[in-house]
Amino acid sequence: MTDGPKYGFDTLQIHAGARPDPATGARQTPIYQTTAYVFRDAEHAAALFNLQEVGYIYSRLTNPTVAVLQERIATLEGGVGGVCCSSGHAAQIMALFPLMSPGKNVVVSTRLYGGTVTQFSHTIKRFGWEATFVDFDDLDAVKAAIDDNTRAVFCESIANPGGYITDLDAIAKIADAAEIPMIVDNTTATPYLCRPIEHGATLVVHSTTKYLTGNGTVTGGCVVDSGTFDWSANDKFPSLSQPEQAYHGLKFHETFGPLAFTFHGIAIGLRDLGMTMNPQAAHYTLMGTETLSLRMERHVENAVKIANWLEKDDRVDYVTYAGLKSSPYYDRVAKICPRGAGGLFTFAVKGGYDACIKLVNALEIFSHVANLGDARSLIIHSASTTHRQLTADQQRAAGAAPEVVRVSIGTEDVDDLIADLDQALSKASS
Known part of the structure; x- marks a missing residue:
């Protein structure tokens, strides 16, 4: 659907990447529950393995159900291609894998999901990679943290857990000046609220487990490539610009152009790391994307009402929701997330740690x-x-x-949610 008329988001979230099944006419994307695919002949098999022809070989690499999801997410994000994998954490490693090598570093925001902080603080060191944590509101500090060994900057569009909004345009300018890619985790915002590529992102990563699926059933991740970065501009990214011996000296950027990162993610990343998304998970996520805009509108609507109610409550110390006029990030909402500040934020309970525990239990x-x-x-x-x-x-x-709890506001009746918080806060403050 990307070659024809320019369709709206609500149309693309249902139709992008999907076509009636050619064998049966099935309108919903089938779950292709198969590990391997029959080649037409020996020449066809050789062409696929040599990356001379696009097709299906083995489901660790490519699968028709997963391929539909990859195209859909990439289309919604405004990218040229996507690679789905087993989780959001897998997507982060997949994003860094072609860029990094021992001794190289990535400059990352201090405002990240805790598991990501741990992954970047400890786990990536086993690859010989390093992460430098910086407050991304301090642009001079971000610039100062980048050195000759930096290969990317990484942040979240709407940061988990606080709902803080990153000034993506400002960070992109810094990354561009350093000739390195900006990687943005867009899990919390989704492409309905924020399109990081339009703000200069090179790569966008998702935990598809979250809003894209929207029903808490399966884990998954995705890396979307903007197709705009010149991987051959310098010698910083040899995996993409230099000959790949496993493919007889093929140069990914020279051969595949804007799709270089996507092809590398499949042909090298999934081949060797094996962080594969299973077709049933892709099917659940495809069904979730069909209602993404409807759900996100309700998430935002409910979050605004609840955040305003909490901010006025004497039992609450503060609320971090960027959609509140009191938030230091309020002015960024219209710029970065014009359809709303999302459904995730934190609030501090008077009474500290013990009061938080009572609240959660009540x-x-x-x-x-x-x-x-x-x-x-x-x-x-x-x-x-x-x-x-x-x-x-x-x-x-x-x-x-x-003293803080994180809430992910759902799509239930907002009055019921406020009543639930009210009674729990009463018990927490007693």
């Missing part, structure tokens, strides 16, 4: 789970769970202080 509609982006409203005490591995300073920098 809620009836809100589910206490380590997830976000569900149609159901969710809550978690980040300091004791998702951000537990971080130091106290890291927790506060990430917006996950001990």
Whole structure:
């Protein structure tokens, strides 16, 4: 659908990448539950393995159900291609894998999901990579953190858990000046609220587990390539610009142009890392994307009402929702997320850690789970769970202080959600 008329978001979220099944006429994308695919002949097989022809070989690499999801997400984000994988964490490694090598570093925001902070603080060191954490509101600090070994900058469009909004345009200018890509995790915003590529992002990553699926059933991730970065402009990215010995000296950027990163992600990333999305997970996520705009509108509508109610409540110290006029990020909403500030934010409960625990235990509609982006409203005490591995300073920098709870506002009746919070806050403050 990308070669014809310019369709609207609501049309693309249903139709992009999908066509009636040629064998049966099935209108919904089938679940191609198969590991391998029959080649037409020996020459066809050789062409596929040599990357001379596009097609299906083995489902660790490509699968027709997953391929539809990849095209849909890439279309919604305004990218040229996408690579789906097994989780959001897998997507982050997949994004960095072609860019990094031992001794290289990535400059990242301090305002990130706790698991990402841990992945970047500890796990990537096993590859010989390093991460430098910087407050991305301090643009001079971001510039100063970039050195000759920096290969990317990484941030979240709407940061988890606090709902802070990153000035993507400003960070993109810094990345462009340094001739390195900007990678943006757009999980919390989704392409309905924010399109990072329009603000200068080179790559966009998603945990499709969250809002894109929207029903808490399957895990998944995706990396979307903008197709705009010149990987051959210098010698910083040899995986994409220099000969690849596994493919007889093929140069990905020279051969595939704007799709270089996408082809590398499949032909090298999925081939060797094996972080494959299964076709049933892709099917669930495809069904979720069909209602993405409807759900996000309701998430935002409910979040605005609840955040305003909480801000006026004497039992609450502060609320971090960027959609509040009191938020220091309020002015960025219209610029970065013109359709709203999302459905994720935190609030601080008077009484500190113990009051937070009482609140979580007293809620009836809100589910206490380590997830976000569900149609159901969710809550978690980040300091004791998702951000537990971080130091106290890291927790506060990430917006996950001990007196704070994170809420992911669902699509239920907003009056019921407010009533649930009201009764739980009463018990927490007693």
